Amino acid sequence: MSDGEKLIPINIEDEMKSAYIDYSMSVIVSRALPDVRDGLKPVHRRVLYGMYDLGVFSNKAHKKSARIVGEVLGKYHPHGDTSVYDAMVRMAQEWSLRYLLVDGQGNFGSVDGDSPAAMRYTEARMKKMSEDIMADIDKETVDFKLNFDDTLYEPTVMPTRVPALLINGASGIAVGMATNMAPHNITEVIDGTLAYIDNNDIEIDELITMIKAPDFPTGGIIYGMEGVREAFKTGRGRIVIRAKVGFEEVNGKEAIIVTEIPYQVNKAEMIKKTADLINDKKIEGISNIRDESDRTGMRIVYELKRDAVPNVVLNTLYKFTQLQSSFSVNNIALVKGRPQMLNVKDLIHYFVEHRHDVVVRRTQFELRKAEERAHILEGLIIASDNIDEVIALIRSSKDGEEARAKLIERFNLSEIQARAIVEMRLRQLTGLEQDKLRAEYEEIMKLINHLRALLESKEMRMELIKEELVEIREKYGDERRSVIEYSGGDVSIEDLIADENVVITISHAGYIKRTSLTEYKTQNRGGVGQKSAATRDQDFLEHLFVATNHNYLLIFTQKGKCYWMRVYEIPEGTKASKGRALQNLINIEPDDKVKAFICTQDLKDQDYIKSHYVVMATKKGQVKKTSLEKYSKPRVNGVAAITIKEDDELLAAELTNGQSQILIAVKSGKLVRFEEAKTRPMGRTASGVRGITLRDAQDEVIGMVSVDEDNINDTQLLVVTENGYGKRTKLEDEGEAVYRITNRGGKGVKTLNITEKTGALVSINTVTDADDLMIINKSGLTIRMDVSTLRVMGRATQGVRLINIKGNDSIAAVTKVMKDEEEEAIAVDGEELEIDPNAILEDDSDDEDDVTDDQEDAEEESDETEE
Numbered sequence: 076m077s078d079g080e081k082l083i084p085i086n087i088e089d090e091m092k093s094a095y096i097d098y099s100m101s102v103i104v105s106r107a108l109p110d111v112r113d114g115l116k117p118v119h120r121r122v123l124y125g126m127y128d129l130g131v132f133s134n135k136a137h138k139k140s141a142r143i144v145g146e147v148l149g150k151y152h153p154h155g156d157t158s159v160y161d162a163m164v165r166m167a168q169e170w171s172l173r174y175l176l177v178d179g180q181g182n183f184g185s186v187d188g189d190s191p192a193a194m195r196y197t198e199a200r201m202k203k204m205s206e207d208i209m210a211d212i213d214k215e216t217v218d219f220k221l222n223f224d225d226t227l228y229e230p231t232v233m234p235t236r237v238p239a240l241l242i243n244g245a246s247g248i249a250v251g252m253a254t255n256m257a258p259h260n261i262t263e264v265i266d267g268t269l270a271y272i273d274n275n276d277i278e279i280d281e282l283i284t285m286i287k288a289p290d291f292p293t294g295g296i297i298y299g300m301e302g303v304r305e306a307f308k309t310g311r312g313r314i315v316i317r318a319k320v321g322f323e324e325v326n327g328k329e330a331i332i333v334t335e336i337p338y339q340v341n342k343a344e345m346i347k348k349t350a351d352l353i354n355d356k357k358i359e360g361i362s363n364i365r366d367e368s369d370r371t372g373m374r375i376v377y378e379l380k381r382d383a384v385p386n387v388v389l390n391t392l393y394k395f396t397q398l399q400s401s402f403s404v405n406n407i408a409l410v411k412g413r414p415q416m417l418n419v420k421d422l423i424h425y426f427v428e429h430r431h432d433v434v435v436r437r438t439q440f441e442l443r444k445a446e447e448r449a450h451i452l453e454g455l456i457i458a459s460d461n462i463d464e465v466i467a468l469i470r471s472s473k474d475g476e477e478a479r480a481k482l483i484e485r486f487n488l489s490e491i492q493a494r495a496i497v498e499m500r501l502r503q504l505t506g507l508e509q510d511k512l513r514a515e516y517e518e519i520m521k522l523i524n525h526l527r528a529l530l531e532s533k534e535m536r537m538e539l540i541k542e543e544l545v546e547i548r549e550k551y552g553d554e555r556r557s558v559i560e561y562s563g564g565d566v567s568i569e570d571l572i573a574d575e576n577v578v579i580t581i582s583h584a585g586y587i588k589r590t591s592l593t594e595y596k597t598q599n600r601g602g603v604g605q606k607s608a609a610t611r612d613q614d615f616l617e618h619l620f621v622a623t624n625h626n627y628l629l630i631f632t633q634k635g636k637c638y639w640m641r642v643y644e645i646p647e648g649t650k651a652s653k654g655r656a657l658q659n660l661i662n663i664e665p666d667d668k669v670k671a672f673i674c675t676q677d678l679k680d681q682d683y684i685k686s687h688y689v690v691m692a693t694k695k696g697q698v699k700k701t702s703l704e705k706y707s708k709p710r711v712n713g714v715a716a717i718t719i720k721e722d723d724e725l726l727a728a729e730l731t732n733g734q735s736q737i738l739i740a741v742k743s744g745k746l747v748r749f750e751e752a753k754t755r756p757m758g759r760t761a762s763g764v765r766g767i768t769l770r771d772a773q774d775e776v777i778g779m780v781s782v783d784e785d786n787i788n789d790t791q792l793l794v795v796t797e798n799g800y801g802k803r804t805k806l807e808d809e810g811e812a813v814y815r816i817t818n819r820g821g822k823g824v825k826t827l828n829i830t831e832k833t834g835a836l837v838s839i840n841t842v843t844d845a846d847d848l849m850i851i852n853k854s855g856l857t858i859r860m861d862v863s864t865l866r867v868m869g870r871a872t873q874g875v876r877l878i879n880i881k882g883n884d885s886i887a888a889v890t891k892v893m894k895d896e897e898e899e900a901i902a903v904d905g906e907e908l909e910i911d912p913n914a915i916l917e918d919d920s921d922d923e924d925d926v927t928d929d930q931e932d933a934e935e936e937s938d939e940t941e942e
Contacts (some may be wrong), residue, residue: 097249103414111408111417112429113233114206114240114929116247118162121151123176124229127209137180137198144194145756156194163199163869164191172243173258173292174551176205186336186373187343204551208235214440216433220892234433236543237551238264238426239418239723242444244289252414254407257306257314264423264551265544271423279420286419287559288314288813289402294335295319296557298399306369306404306448307419318398319558322385325378325730328362329385331392333375333574336554337400339893346375351613352395369551384659388803409667430540435530442526445519447491452516454492455499459509465496569763578849579620579628579645581657581669588654589645592621619890620810625676629706631691632667633724637706637716642674649887662712671728678707688731688756691716692739692766692779695723698819699763700754705729718762727779735781736816739767740794740826740839742772746825748806765820778839782806791867793842794827795850795877798834799884802827803842803865813870828873846891849880853887862891 109116115123125147144159152159165171167179170186181197184190191197195619216234220678221227244258267286271277288303288334297303298315306312319335334576346366352358360383365468367374379388393399406417410425417425458465470486472478479493488496500655502508529535576592622628622642630638638661646655657663671691676683699717706714712722729737731751740746747767754764767776782790788807792814795801804826805813814824827836844863858878878886 087655092372102603103249103252106405107247108252108254108409108414109245110232111242111422111425114238114245114408115208116162116245117234118158119166119176120157120233121147121229122163122166123147123201123205123209123233125151126177126199126205127212129192131200133178133201133206135200137178137200140179140181140194140197140199143199144691145206150227150373151222151229157774159196161789164197166605167199170293170700173290173556174204174206174237174242174261175202176243178202181408186341188341190855194625195276196474204438207235207237207547207550208239210234210236211433211437214437216436216440232429233436235432236262237266238423238545240426241286245408245887250415250466250775251406253405255405256408257402257404257819258291259286259292260553260555262548263290263555264289265548265552266601268427268544269541271420272541275424275650277420279418280482280691281438282419282423283307287555287839289557289558289889290555291316291402291405293338294558296339297557297559300559300561302401302404306406310404310406310416310418311420312404312911313607314402315405316400316402316557316603317393317560319396325376328378328381329383331379331385331389333377333379333398334373334374336373336835337397340376340400340404342368342373349377349392358388358391358395360384360391380442382656384655386646387659390754391747410909420559427540431533431536434536434539438526438529442523442530445523445526449516449519449523450489451492451495452512452519453920454486454488455503455512456493456516457486457492458482458496459504459512460498464503467604469497489790493759537742565907574625576621576623579642579672580654580851582654585657585663585668586654587645587657588652589624589642590648590650594650600933612937615698619849619888620672620674621890622672626678627678629673629675629689629728630661630669631673631716631725631728632670632713633670633713633719633726634664635710635719635725636663636667636668636713636719638663638713639706651881668724673728673730675703675730678703686732688733688751689728690704690731690735690751690775690781691763692726692777693717693719693723693763694726695720696739696765696767696769696773696776697723697763698737698754698766699730699761700751700756701759701761703754705759715760718760720762726776729779729781731781732783733903734784736784737766737781737819738792738814738839739779739780739823740777741769741774742777742835743770744825744827744829744836745770745823746792746826746839747819747821748812748815748816749821750816751817753819766896768820768822770822777836780839780841782841789843790841791843791863793838793840793848793862793891794836794888795886795889796827796829796833796835796874797837798832799850799876799878799886800827800833800874801838801865801871801877801889802868803862804870804872805867828871830873833873834885837886839889840889842891848877849890850886851888852880854881856884876882882935 087272105117107116113120122143124144128150129138129143129146132142140160140163143163144156147159148156156845163177164179164183167175167177167183169175178200179197180199182192183197211234218231219228220231224230228435241259241264242257242261244256246255247253263286267282270282270285283304286307288297288300296317296319298317300313302314304312306314316335316337318333321332321334323330323332336345343366346364349358353361353364359378360380362380363378365376365378367376377388377392379385404410406422407414407424408417409415412416424671453455464485465482468481469478475497478497479490482493482496483490503512577589578592579587579589582588605923624643628640628642628645630640632638640661645660648654663669669812673689675687678684683705684707685702689706690705691699697931698719701716706716716728719725733751735751736748737751737754738746738748743768756762769775780792790806791803792806793801793803807813814826826839827833829835845864847859848862849857849859860877865875865932880886
């Protein structure tokens with residue numbers, strides 16, 4: 076050890092703590108986080124100031140990037156040249172910054188992740204906005220500090236006229252914290268800032284009406300507003316961004332065309348990963364991907380296979396690829412040298428506060444300069460008024476010092492004024508120049524008065540800030556690039572979709588579509604029907620439902636599974652189109668079939684789901700009641716709705732309020748009616764209890780309806796047989812039950828006289844005179860008729876012919892629809908309809924009298940069994 080040196084023992088733990096805190100604070104303050112006032116990190120500020128030093132303004136020629144980087148390294152930024160060049164490159168990339176600060180010339184990289192050319196090949200200069208960020212920097216508006224070697228001064232912050240932090244955002248990883256701030260539209264930001272200046276107590280909810288959401292340089296769609304609101308109010312939030320897509324026909328195939336991708340997504344990497352997922356069979360339905368982007372814009376083409384459903388493929392792409400990504404907002408910036416989490420109002424507040432400080436300092440500087448000039452002008456005016464004496468005095472002096480001293484003594488001038496007079500040029504003695512002196516003095520006195528008034532009035536200063544902001548808005552304001560899709564906020568996606576009545580049809584092979592109800596027109600009873608849908612060979616339409624676009628659709632299959640979707644998510648088709656395969660819309664098993672559906676209101680409404688039940692019936696006569704609450708949280712792969720026993724299948728499901736009556740009809744023409752309360756609520760996986768006893772092994776349940784207690788007297792039953800016969804019967808006639816209420820599990824009473832001519836019972840519905848009837852047969856023909864044209868008959872009658880059945884055809888489905896008053900009574904749509912006048916007049920109602928009905932009731936009652 077050298078003389079005079081000594082060892083100081085220290086605790087290594089304390090030293091490590093101290094060193095780590097110093098290091099972390101250095102990274103936080105001097106590298107990774109932007110300043111809340113100008114939105115710049117030190118490296119960006121130094122790049123811009125280095126360019127300012129070099130005079131590389133927007134109206135000057137470009138300079139080599141290496142020259143600019145060298146200037147910044149040598150004077151202000153003692154780190155690697157890569158860090159400086161990378162920062163400068165990013166400020167010139169239109170897919171990185173919403174508003175560019177550097178005008179680059181040469182290869183500055185691409186959205187595919189290509190590296191920029193080396194700095195010796197590229198050139199750069201400032202953008203106009205950078206000049207506005209540094210406007211008035213020479214007017215003592217901001218503090219300067221010594222650089223790393225104490226030889227030069229650099230600004231600690233820029234006197235920006237532009238709210239740079241809000242419009243360009245920032246991202247950086249410090250030690251123990253990180254920042255990730257989204258860019259916004261300058262027009263919206265300035266509108267919000269002006270509103271804040273007018274009312275400092277403005278609520279964030281009101282600011283959101285002006286600054287609607289972030290505005291990303293790459294455009295895209297901001298999907299949902301919940302994350303945006305959260306970010307605006309707290310400084311943290313997750314914003315979902317989707318690519319902007321369209322559908323086109325390319326080479327005879329449907330294709331998904333992507334024209335904008337989410338912010339900070341590498342296009343080439345995204346396409347490569349998508350191709351890998353297709354090869355691994357994780358994404359189905361895409362036959363080819365091409366990148367057709369060029370200098371005119373982005374265009375990625377996803378060619379689809381012939382049987383693929385574009386919307387389904389697109390949703391899969393959103394789920395598995397970066398066509399949908401999220402931007403996690405984390406608004407941390409330096410406030411007075413300390414990192415702080417900021418909401419949108421805080422960001423505006425600190426910008427306005429900084430701007431006010433800059434205006435005050437600029438005004439003080441300009442006032443001082445104006446007063447100094449006025450002082451000199453006063454001296455020059457005194458000299459011009461006494462010019463002969465001044466000249467004589469100067470000529471009589473041996474040197475400048477003596478001349479100044481004599482002038483000061485004679486005219487009571489200051490040192491500065493005397494020096495200005497001595498240094499005055501001869502041309503200033505002309506009359507014109509003297510007039511100019513006086514005019515300049517008057518102007519400068521007006522300026523001084525204005526600047527003094529500005530310093531005395533905060534209102535005037537704020538008005539000046541607003542004027543400068545409006546000027547910036549007019550200079551740089553542009554349209555939004557990112558579209559906002561209000562799918563999860565005050566404006567929901569339902570508001571964008573008309574809540575109209577639609578017909579949902581499902582074919583035997585599982586093809587589904589929705590069609591506007593107005594496409595179906597009313598015909599008279601006995602009509603042959605009009606072509607409803609194009610079906611494949613040996614396929615026929617099996618289910619036909621009526622719903623509205625905003626309903627939730629619970630889909631029940633014969634294996635007892637329940638699936639969930641919104642009606643507007645069902646692909647729309649014309650009356651003649653075959654629809655889309657249901658397997659592409661829900662994850663239904665290949666050997667399963669849809670058997671029932673329930674339309675419900677909002678499944679998030681607790682009062683609604685707790686007061687409603689789902690009642691199900693199986694082919695073998697089992698019934699089960701479950702609370703709707705059990706189906707309010709469905710899964711992608713469906714949920715178990717009922718446990719189906721061997722050789723049985725789910726047939727029907729009804730939504731009830733707990734006070735309804737249940738009617739179950741069987742193929743042999745019998746029907747049982749019992750109170751819903753006789754069936755207790757069960758869990759989703761229960762198999763239920765017996766609802767009706769079948770006549771024999773060949774008999775089976777064909778349908779179930781539920782009737783609300785309030786509507787019993789008005790309710791009529793419509794039953795239809797497979798050969799086109801049907802009738803309607805009252806449930807109660809003048810207080811007397813036409814169909815008696817029994818315990819569940821009985822054999823039931825006759826509902827229609829089944830003969831060889833009528834064929835077996837195929838459908839049961841509740842109807843009123845206000846309904847229309849839609850009948851569809853297995854060949855795909857439909858007929859729509861007015862229920863009021865069918866007269867009410869006795870319970871055990873045979874009914875009348877509703878539709879002419881040709882050949883071996885038979886009825887597949889029957890449903891009721893609401894009457895549309897504006898529709899025509901008979902309409903021919905597409906093809907000429909054949910109306911059989913005999914069918915319209917024919918009435919095969921072999922009505923039996925009431926005595927016969929009563930005798931039959933007595934016989935059937937003796938056969939009933941109770942469980």
